[in-house]
Amino acid sequence: MAASGWTTPADVVRKLRRRWERGEFLSQFTSGVPWEPLGIGLRGPSAGDAAARFEEVRSWVEQWRHERRLRIEMKSVGGRIIGANEIPARAWIDSFDQLWAVLGTQREVRGFTDLLAATKPLAPAIADWMISKPIGVLQHADEWTSLVKTVLWIDAHAHPDMYLRQVDVPGVDTKFIERHRTILSTMLDRQLPEQRIDRARPPSDFVGRYRFRSKPAHVRFRHLGENTGFSELSVRVSELADLPLDAHTVFVVENEVTYLAFPPAENAVVIFGEGYAATRLESLRWLADKDLVYWGDIDTHGLAILNRLRRTFSHARSMLMDRATLLAHESQWVREPSPTIEHLEMLLPPEAALYTDLVDDALGPAVRLEQERISYATIQQAVG
Incomplete structure (x- = not known):
């Protein structure tokens, strides 16, 4: 709109284009709705403006006289002082074809x-x-x-x-x-x-x-006892669900290197949980009959993963995720990037108390002890 506040041809085109961009005109055209002449009111000079700002008014009227794309309806303004003058009052679009030409579409x-x-x-x-x-x-x-x-x-x-x-x-x-x-x-x-x-x-x-077949999830595991012919296997979760592992104890760990270096243990396997991917184990219903041990980082997300695992396997116990382990490795603490504050209803009282302290920064800002920073002797003692 011009500095005077009077409507220009460009203002009318912009208004029409906004409706075009919302799809109104094409929807109307292609659905067979007949065109009804569309009038757009123009804000123009008053009678007082015509007297006090004659040159500006004349210039504004002139640009509308040169507008050939729109049909312009005129009205009379003025009076005894300057006489009556015809100025643009409304711009009309009379057909779809005229509209497309105005918009260039x-x-x-x-x-x-x-x-x-x-x-x-x-x-x-x-x-x-x-x-x-x-x-x-x-x-x-x-x-x-x-x-x-x-x-x-x-x-x-x-x-x-x-x-x-x-x-x-x-x-x-x-x-x-x-x-x-x-x-x-x-x-x-x-x-x-x-x-x-x-x-x-x-x-x-x-x-x-759209019910396509999903890329199969896999789980990696190692037998921790005697050699079974393979040091490590990766199998589809859907297939492992039907073939229980022959072991009494199943350890689940987050960190890959820790998984690979996990100490030997009789009648046991270790599964690479890959953080929140540990929830893919939910379909392994036979884990309900195993001594299931989860070991993750001591931070809010590690405890959240434990909580999520227990929603399916309430008997799962944690390993090295306690206050004593955390305090014994204070020199190895790092900062957790984005702590969670969700309610964890499946934690045992000591775990829940530790989680609360981590959320409240009672031990320091966003304290985190990653499992790979725990001494190997401590791991061997916990497993043995």
Whole structure:
């Protein structure tokens, strides 16, 4: 708007463009709603302005006289002092074609209507959504054909035993799907029957939401007793769930080097828990019959992982995650980057008291003792 506060042609175009960017005009056009002449009121000079600021008023009126894209409705202002003068009062758009010319969007309109015409016979549900969100479609115009083909292929061929890598559309690979998963999710939510969508999973979990086969989780473990032929094994969690390990005691540790250097122990195995990934052990129901020992860092997150593990295996006990161990290694303390303050309901009273002190910084700011900083002799004593 001009410094005077009077509406300029550019102001009108900006107002129209905001509505274009919201998709209002394209939605109306492609849904078949007839155009009703659109009038936009203009803020212009008063009769007093016409007398006191004659040159400014004349200049403002002149720029509207040169405006050829809009139909301008005039009104009369003035009176006895300067006489009546005709000034612009309202700008009108009388047709869709005139609107496209004002906005310079003829190419976008043609492009969208072509995409809509091509999509409608193949995927009517997606075409209906296109009409409601035309600008979102235009943002993906270059790859729209591939997007539609991908959605139709998934609808026709995908099944729960299939990996995403098996989607077989010319020119489409898993990187394409990952890159466009947001728009693909929107389209698939409208194309697929409800039973093929897991709405408990967000669109960011594309594989889970559309029931593709997930990449299998693995667990690494070592036998700590006599040699079984392999020093270490990594197996799928789903398979290990059906094949209990032949051991009385199962240790779970966070740190990889600590896992690799874990002391020997009779009739025992050690599992690499990988921090919060330890929760993948929840499907190993046979752990309920084992002496299950968790050893993590002495910090808020280490105790949170212990708490989470106990939600499934309430009998799990902790190792070297006590106040005595922490105080005995004060010279090895470091600072925990982002402590948690969540409620941990499964901790035993001594563990809960230690957790409270860590949260409250009672022993120092964000105290942390990583398990790899604990002396090896202390580990051997705890295991032995």
